[in-house]
Amino acid sequence: xxxxxGRRSNRDRTEATxxxxxxxxxKLFTEKSYAETGTPEIVVAAGVTRGALYHHFADxxxxxxAVVEQEAQAVADEIDRASPPSLEARDALIAGSDAYLAAxxxxxxxRLLLLDGPAVLGRAAMDAVDNxxxxxxxREGLVAAMRANMVARLPVDALTAMLASAFDRAALAIxxxxxxxxxxxVLMALIDGLSPAPRQAARPARTR
Amino acid sequence: xxxxxGRRSNRDRTEATxxxxxxxxxKLFTEKSYAETGTPEIVVAAGVTRGALYHHFADxxxxxxAVVEQEAQAVADEIDRASPPSLEARDALIAGSDAYLAAxxxxxxxRLLLLDGPAVLGRAAMDAVDNxxxxxxxREGLVAAMRANMVARLPVDALTAMLASAFDRAALAIxxxxxxxxxxxVLMALIDGLSPAPRQAARPARTR
DNA sequence: GGCATAACATACAGTCTGTATGTAAGTCGA
DNA sequence: TCGACTTACATACAGACTGTATGTTATGCC
Numbered sequence: 034x035x036x037x038x039g040r041r042s043n044r045d046r047t048e049a050t051x052x053x054x055x056x057x058x059x060k061l062f063t064e065k066s067y068a069e070t071g072t073p074e075i076v077v078a079a080g081v082t083r084g085a086l087y088h089h090f091a092d093x094x095x096x097x098x099a100v101v102e103q104e105a106q107a108v109a110d111e112i113d114r115a116s117p118p119s120l121e122a123r124d125a126l127i128a129g130s131d132a133y134l135a136a137x138x139x140x141x142x143x144r145l146l147l148l149d150g151p152a153v154l155g156r157a158a159m160d161a162v163d164n165x166x167x168x169x170x171x172r173e174g175l176v177a178a179m180r181a182n183m184v185a186r187l188p189v190d191a192l193t194a195m196l197a198s199a200f201d202r203a204a205l206a207i208x209x210x211x212x213x214x215x216x217x218x219v220l221m222a223l224i225d226g227l228s229p230a231p232r233q234a235a236r237p238a239r240t241r
Numbered sequence: 242x243x244x245x246x247g248r249r250s251n252r253d254r255t256e257a258t259x260x261x262x263x264x265x266x267x268k269l270f271t272e273k274s275y276a277e278t279g280t281p282e283i284v285v286a287a288g289v290t291r292g293a294l295y296h297h298f299a300d301x302x303x304x305x306x307a308v309v310e311q312e313a314q315a316v317a318d319e320i321d322r323a324s325p326p327s328l329e330a331r332d333a334l335i336a337g338s339d340a341y342l343a344a345x346x347x348x349x350x351x352r353l354l355l356l357d358g359p360a361v362l363g364r365a366a367m368d369a370v371d372n373x374x375x376x377x378x379x380r381e382g383l384v385a386a387m388r389a390n391m392v393a394r395l396p397v398d399a400l401t402a403m404l405a406s407a408f409d410r411a412a413l414a415i416x417x418x419x420x421x422x423x424x425x426x427v428l429m430a431l432i433d434g435l436s437p438a439p440r441q442a443a444r445p446a447r448t449r
Numbered sequence: 450g451g452c453a454t455a456a457c458a459t460a461c462a463g464t465c466t467g468t469a470t471g472t473a474a475g476t477c478g479a
Numbered sequence: 480t481c482g483a484c485t486t487a488c489a490t491a492c493a494g495a496c497t498g499t500a501t502g503t504t505a506t507g508c509c
Contacts, residue, residue: 290457297456
């Protein structure tokens with residue numbers, strides 16, 4: 034009978050509080066940095082207390098991980114939206130690259146995903162995030178390009194990681210004011226250089 | 242009269258104390274991380290007090306910057322030692338790459354220089370460090386390779402940054418247990434892929 | 450020798466993180 | 480629908496750390 038306005042199920046409460054905390058943290062982590070953002074500041078922005086934060090997240094780092102996860106997902110979505118599977122291999126790669134660079138222009142994203150993320154969560158944890166979201170499409174694009182014989186057969190994981198890293202650096206440089214065209218040109222050259230052309234082969238690799 | 246044993250000039254004192262602090266901090270920053278290492282711990286390891294630390298360095302971050310600078314210098318030295326100017330352009334690039342990957346195998350260096358460094362000091366500050374030490378030789382190698390027509394003419398700064406970033410990722414992956422051969426193979430492919438256009442790379446015409 | 454200054458050591462204030470404890474609201478079986 | 484139990488918080492607290500202010504000792508210099 035009583036349609037209590039304030040009455041919400043526990044699940045709704047949890048969901049709303051978590052979302053508020055993540056949103057507030059995201060804003061502060063991107064405006065400043067992980068280290069410069071304190072939990073008191075976050076909870077004020079979220080309209081709750083530190084008790085709520087530590088009820089829903091193990092620690093500040095876990096909250097940060099949730100923010101990173103969400104942001105990586107957002108970037109991946111933008112990329113997927115820009116490179117439909119209808120595109121041909123090379124075009125898909127290029128469209129995806131451009132979409133990535135565009136997505137990373139959102140202020141604070143580079144620091145969150147490329148600087149603080151690896152430092153706070155560790156490279157291994159960030160690799161897991163990337164493989165879940167960002168790098169997945171890149172990797173698939175590379176595999177497709179290899180099948181289409183547009184890219185030499187190379188160890189896929191290593192190639193994916195290194196190309197992604199080059200993308201990352203491009204995003205950072207562009208945000209810092211470097212010429213986006215320069216970086217885009219080099220990116221293209223790197224990708225096109227991978228085609229299995231009749232070039233001189235790499236010499237036998239002596240790893241050490 | 243009294244030939245005080247402990248008598249040392251101020252310059253010597255400063256130099257010794259700074260060196261002790263940097264060495265102790267280096268050890269702890271590489272064993273753990275910047276965030277997990279406190280100044281009380283550092284000064285105990287260095288055999289001084291926090292007063293000495295804050296006398297010689299503006300703050301914890303400045304001490305960290307000194308450690309990073311020293312470590313980047315050490316890496317650059319190892320690379321220079323491995324790629325004498327007598328080498329031909331492509332060989333010099335490859336020797337330098339291998340030397341870099343070898344140097345980065347020293348435990349903790351990747352975290353210090355590739356994770357904590359950019360996060361704590363910012364990408365801009367780390368770029369300055371890299372340009373002073375590490376990337377310098379890479380950039381010179383690329384310029385030489387371009388002159389020898391072994392590498393396409395591309396924006397040098399962008400190319401240097403992106404290749405360096407790929408190297409960095411390789412170093413991180415290898416430390417994390419990935420196949421060094423895989424990464425080296427991709428590295429070679431990336432470099433060789435840069436040779437100008439369809440024609441097989443011309444015989445290097447000795448730089449200048 | 451004595452003053453100025455550098456090189457520290459000690460003491461302190463403020464802030465932050467994580468935890469422990471307390472309270473209100475929701476869930477659920479009987 | 481009532482009471483036990485659990486969840487979702489808020490409040491209070493302990494410990495640690497950073498940076499600064501102040502005090503002390505050693506050196507440089509005239």
